[in-house]
Amino acid sequence: MTNRIWGFIKSVLLIELLIGLSVTLRNQFRPHTTVEYPRETPNLKPRFRGIPRLRKNPETGEDLCVGCLLCEKACPDDCIKVVPEKRPDGKGKQAAKFIINYERCCFCGLCVDPCPTKPLTAIYMSHDFELASESRTKFYYPMNNLYEGAQIKEYSR
Amino acid sequence: MTVNEPASTLDTDIMEVNMGPQHPSTHGVLRLKLKIDGETVVGCEPIIGYLHRGTEKLCESLSYPMVEPITDRLDYVCAMSENLGYMGAVEKLCGISVPERADFVRVIMVELNRIASHLLWLGTHALDIGAMTVFLYCFREREMILDLFEEFCGARLTYNAFRIGGLLEDLPPGWTGRCRQFLKVYPACQKEYEDLLTKNRIWLKRTKGIGVISGEEAVEIGLTGPSLRGSGVGYDVRKAHPYSVYKRFEFDVPTGENGDTYDRYLVRMEEMRQSLRIIEQALDTLPEGPIRAKVPNWLKPLKGEVYHSVESPRGEQGFYIVSDGTDKPYRMRFRGPSFANLQALPQLCVGHLVADVVALIGTLDIVLGDVDR
Numbered sequence: 001m002t003n004r005i006w007g008f009i010k011s012v013l014l015i016e017l018l019i020g021l022s023v024t025l026r027n028q029f030r031p032h033t034t035v036e037y038p039r040e041t042p043n044l045k046p047r048f049r050g051i052p053r054l055r056k057n058p059e060t061g062e063d064l065c066v067g068c069l070l071c072e073k074a075c076p077d078d079c080i081k082v083v084p085e086k087r088p089d090g091k092g093k094q095a096a097k098f099i100i101n102y103e104r105c106c107f108c109g110l111c112v113d114p115c116p117t118k119p120l121t122a123i124y125m126s127h128d129f130e131l132a133s134e135s136r137t138k139f140y141y142p143m144n145n146l147y148e149g150a151q152i153k154e155y156s157r
Numbered sequence: 158m159t160v161n162e163p164a165s166t167l168d169t170d171i172m173e174v175n176m177g178p179q180h181p182s183t184h185g186v187l188r189l190k191l192k193i194d195g196e197t198v199v200g201c202e203p204i205i206g207y208l209h210r211g212t213e214k215l216c217e218s219l220s221y222p223m224v225e226p227i228t229d230r231l232d233y234v235c236a237m238s239e240n241l242g243y244m245g246a247v248e249k250l251c252g253i254s255v256p257e258r259a260d261f262v263r264v265i266m267v268e269l270n271r272i273a274s275h276l277l278w279l280g281t282h283a284l285d286i287g288a289m290t291v292f293l294y295c296f297r298e299r300e301m302i303l304d305l306f307e308e309f310c311g312a313r314l315t316y317n318a319f320r321i322g323g324l325l326e327d328l329p330p331g332w333t334g335r336c337r338q339f340l341k342v343y344p345a346c347q348k349e350y351e352d353l354l355t356k357n358r359i360w361l362k363r364t365k366g367i368g369v370i371s372g373e374e375a376v377e378i379g380l381t382g383p384s385l386r387g388s389g390v391g392y393d394v395r396k397a398h399p400y401s402v403y404k405r406f407e408f409d410v411p412t413g414e415n416g417d418t419y420d421r422y423l424v425r426m427e428e429m430r431q432s433l434r435i436i437e438q439a440l441d442t443l444p445e446g447p448i449r450a451k452v453p454n455w456l457k458p459l460k461g462e463v464y465h466s467v468e469s470p471r472g473e474q475g476f477y478i479v480s481d482g483t484d485k486p487y488r489m490r491f492r493g494p495s496f497a498n499l500q501a502l503p504q505l506c507v508g509h510l511v512a513d514v515v516a517l518i519g520t521l522d523i524v525l526g527d528v529d530r
Contacts, residue, residue, distance in 0.1 A: 076223035108226035
């Protein structure tokens with residue numbers, strides 16, 4: 001009997017709705033967790049996988065790529081095309097042409113996995129992800145645009 | 158012809174109405190052909206295929222490691238489970254044993270992903286029914302998990318986190334600490350959702366007694382996961398056919414009683430708590446050691462076939478691979494839990510109002526990427 005009375009009082013006083021409202025009220029005073037993206041840049045973690053880019057040896061400035069075609073073979077989307085050539089000093093090979101088609105790239109990072117250059121891999125996943133363009137042909141990135149620092153954005157904020 | 162027509166001509170007709178494929182609460186591109194008598198649904202026919210990408214055929218032209226990013230895109234809400242299932246199948250096929258540490262890290266990731274997936278389900282399900290606030294809170298907590306994933310594997314949705322034979326990279330320094338912090342913060346957040354929903358009279362009215370399905374019927378249709386457990390059948394692949402290192406962890410398999418939408422909601426809420434328990438145990442007993450077994454770059458399994466299934470947040474996710482001895486699978490088949498669960502929808506809908514159909518799509522927790530493949 002007391003249970004029923006208590007239940008009746010609860011339903012009349014809208015207790016459970018008031019509990020819910022107290023939750024929303026408490027949340028009014030919490031700090032924001034959203035990032036206003038185009039105005040603020042999001043805080044990317046070190047391992048973030050953006051577009052794959054090429055790297056030069058930071059000490060000598062030489063190309064790290066040895067033209068082994070392993071990344072081309074590992075790519076599930078067929079978006080990498082490498083044409084190897086002999087290095088001018090005669091030792092080993094280098095890439096004469098290295099084209100990535102970002103239209104097809106799925107940012108999986110499988111191309112970085114088999115890269116044989118140590119300790120830095122020649123191809124790596126950069127933190128750039130803003131690729132919007134007005135034309136499809138612009139997604140074919142030739143070799144000189146693949147190095148770090150090369151401009152990929154063609155619009156401004 | 159008389160002016161006063163007989164009353165029989167004023168009878169209502171059964172009307173066919175299309176719901177979707179662009180309906181916001183069908184969670185993707187699901188089209189439902191509803192037969193309605195007034196406001197009551199008398200028939201329902203799901204029409205699928207709007208997101209069909211031919212994944213299974215596509216896999217036949219890719220080598221084994223290349224398929225992993227494709228499994229990310231099946232059930233994109235819980236890509237870690239898909240990765241684990243595919244890796245398990247390939248490792249079974251090739252007879253690779255995974256280092257212990259890699260197994261533990263995989264379990265932690267999958268269970269975190271289960272929480273993230275259930276949070277997304279809870280948010281969208283509540284949003285469909287009309288509780289907007291929960292959606293925002295759920296996404297806030299899901300963001301914390303996604304940050305952990307981004308730190309570990311570099312992606313927030315299509316993780317591609319594991320590799321055949323183990324992991325690509327170890328956990329980053331300080332990751333376990335941040336994970337523990339999440340475990341500490343999260344239970345209070347879940348209490349907030351429960352405060353908002355569990356006893357809310359509107360929520361009860363919209364979910365109790367809606368879409369009742371008995372245990373036998375659910376098994377006949379092929380439901381798995383929380384949708385099955387809501388009907389009282391305690392089938393969980395993690396317990397029934399333990400894979401990875403799940404045997405070492407203590408956790409319960411929550412089941413419902415009535416098999417209605419409310420019970421399925423309670424089951425999923427409890428599952429999140431059980432996932433927290435598993436993660437805690439895994440973090441406490443995380444062994445040191447190597448993270449990747451030696452695997453050749455160009456994997457060529459022997460002739461044979463293998464089926465491996467894992468418990469994804471939606472149910473039993475199976476991978477069937479036929480190998481003909483080359484570096485590409487001869488046949489690849491994915492058993493998607495969402496596809497099987499969707500079959501229950503016509504039966505659940507009948508007799509309910511049109512407004513309940515959105516609640517029923519939500520309660521089955523389908524992901525159209527997994528339905529259509």
